[in-house]
Amino acid sequence: MTAPTTARRSRNQALRRRARRQTTLHALPWLAPALILIGGVVLFPVGYMIYTSFRDLTRFGTDRGWAGWENYERVLDLGHLPRVLVNTGVWVVGVVALSIGFGLVLAQFLNKRFPGRKILRMVVIVPWAASVVMTSTIFVYGLDPFYGIINKFLVDVGILDAPFGFLKSPLPGFLSAMAVAVFVSVPFTTFVLLAGLQTVPHDVLEAAQIDGANRTQTYWRVVFPMLRGALAVATIINVINVFNNLPILKTMTGAIPGYDADTTTSLMFKIIQSDRQIDTASALSVLNFVVVVVVIGIYLRVVRPMRQED
């Protein structure tokens, strides 16, 4: 009831400041291990990579000093860069769009009740859990024109007249790699969309039915709009994963000479591994990193994860 005097108010403020400082100080020991790990193995390498992209390194890693924009110029001067950029765009857009499309259908299917649904859910998980390198190598073997089982199967069922060397030339090799990328991305996509579907309340569907909507209308007018959040999450996380995907291209088209079947990610690994040019690779990595950061920014803006945390 008594109005706080100035002295009391400043005392209150001091106590309040102390309370706040205490909570932040108390938090540190609990967060320190995570912060050290993130700082040392995520943030520091980002900085070091950016630094390296402006240095001139020998093939054995000796630092010959400041290089200015030389490494970036070398990346931009690469004759095959335009092709690689187009590939990267086709790779990301194509794989993600197809994964979302198949994921939508499969999620809708898994949301129905039928005998064996649980088993099917477990089966769909397999390509998600399995090592992507191992999965890709199976396709490398299967698509071989001489001893490949998939080739034989395609001939046997009449799709192909004769075995085809899918992975022997850039274009079919790249398309095959995209197919495998879709194959390994569909499970995650499906499960995210399935989680989205399961948030659609049953009474809304019933209300749509009572309002006279048929099944197609119900899906496109009621269910699909409610899936927007799940679609955004699935799209963006897939974009990151597909953009960063190395194992599929490395195993499936890595043996094809030249760069006609490369994305910026696989190109960067070729520069590190075959050419041993860490400085140039760093410059390319920085460009890749910028792309990733932009996508993360979109993710945080559009999806607003952690929204329950405020």
Place this chain on the structure above:
Amino acid sequence: MAREKKRWGLTIVGTVVALVFLFPYLIMLVGAFKPRREILQVPPAYLPDNWEPGNFLTMWDTPETPLPFNLLSTVVISLGGTALALLAALPAAYYTARHRFRLRLPFLLLVLVTQMLQPTVLASGLFREFVELGINDTWLAMILVNAAFNLSFAVWIMHSFFASVPNEIEEAAWLDGCSKGQSLRRIMLPLVWPGIVTAVIFTFIACWNEFAASLILLPTDVNQPLTVALTRFIGQYESAWQYVFAVSIIGILPVVALFALIEKHLVSGLTAGGVK
């Protein structure tokens, strides 16, 4: 009755879908039992004439790669990476779920961002850092990388489990005479156990399957994990596919089984509450 029939119709469609998802792994399963001569036979046969389980024994001693070491690498890196990730994630998950402080949201945001950064995009920076630190080409390097980049999932999933336990339950334990440590051990851990198991399994599998960073950071064959070693069986002129597949079976079967256990928590952990 009509309805019953329709549902079995779905089961048939489901079986076809299941076959599509399983067919590469069936090729792998059969291929692992083909003798060397048969697997390179032109034209190939779907099933081997002579089943050769011996592949699983002979693969350990080949000129291509020192496989026992590779398995050991995978196991050590996966166990180490999982343990380190858990050690760093558990206190952070607990504290951020239980306390409100000014740096809480920025911290959680940072964790979230690391989930979207993958070692692939930072490979050159990581390589330079580890060379500088003198731990390039060691298990430790890969343990650090795996722990750091899988921290996010572990933090998120355990955070949501801790947050789902009402504060009062822990407070009741304190009033019942528990120290903070006792209440964590006797009350909190049993309640968030499924979250911890999920975090452990997911991190373990992610470490187990890691490829890109190992490729750059572990040049020596005895240090390489199975994922990288596997590619050594694939030569330009001749490939030991039967070993590729036998190794893959070891590499895939256990993790698929583990993965199935945690399926229902995966989406919420991977999307940080973005769905649901």
Place this chain on the structure above:
Amino acid sequence: MATVTFDGASRYYAGNDKPAVDQLDLEVEDGEFLVLVGPSGCGKSTTLRMLAGLEGVDEGAIRIGEREVTNLPPKDRDIAMVFQNYALYPHMTVADNIGFHLKIKKMPKAERAERIQEAAKLLDLEPYLERKPAKLSGGQRQRVAMGRAIVRRPQVFCMDEPLSNLDAKLRVQTRTQIASLQRRLGVTTIYVTHDQVEAMTMGDRVAVLKDGVLQQCDTPIGLFGKPKNLFVAGFIGSPAMNLIPAKVNGEGALIGGQTIPLTPAQRSALTGTNVVVGVRPEGWTLKSDGEGIPAMVEVVEELGSDQFLYCSTSAELASVDTEPADEAEAPHTVTVRAPGMSAFQRGEKVALVPQPGAVHLFDAESGDRLPD
């Protein structure tokens, strides 16, 4: 058993200008049942949690008996608490829930079982001892929470709205059970509620809090009969006391044409020229006509045992201008209690006269009660 003393205890929350609990002085007798009551955000739960050690004490001290506990962790305070949501351990059986404290204190198994049995018998929980909390009804869970507290024979019970998750009927039943159990065990009890009926029926004494400040601590009769200020007057009692702002002239305070006389002591205590006249619904004499404040019955609420009449006064009731913000509760309606099954009708004209001795006078400026 012990007394509980709050000695100028304060608690600040980060980001809040005002303290959640502001220099609280409170003395609870040994074996007393003290109820903390107030609107949400008044600091009653914080007070309880400070006593339990779940909330820090930024200033002042708290003592249990002669022992200062201000900086002791909860586990060393010998306090049992019943939470609003019961906070039962979901992974333990009822027996393990009740016996958890004894287990932590390393009591031998046989003795522990005996104590659990005893508590379970007292609370009719014997058939459920091996069940998990998820398999219990709301009332049963509430009793398990009680059992967990009484099995300990602690120095103090803390109860934080333990009945608010029960349905209305069970709440009334459990209310009497808790009160009688407490009297039987004789354990000092601090009980938090926002429900003033609960407070009045259960407490030996009731402490009313508002904005972290203790308004009044008294027996239920004392609170009801002599509310110390306007807030307590309006908070305690249902339906609430009619509070009518009035101007004071030479004769007394004017409401609706009636003059309420002021004693010289009241006049000298008055800081301005305005008072607030408080009359409880049961403090009116109802006449069909004649002298009194003329009013019309707007709504009749028949409760069987009582009848509440909401009357609008045709004349301006308050003799001072009220702020427009108060329009919703503008004192042109008066709540009056009549005997149940009375024949009053909607639209009927009545005259209201405050009964002598039922009038409470408050200073309009400070809100404090004027001396009687």
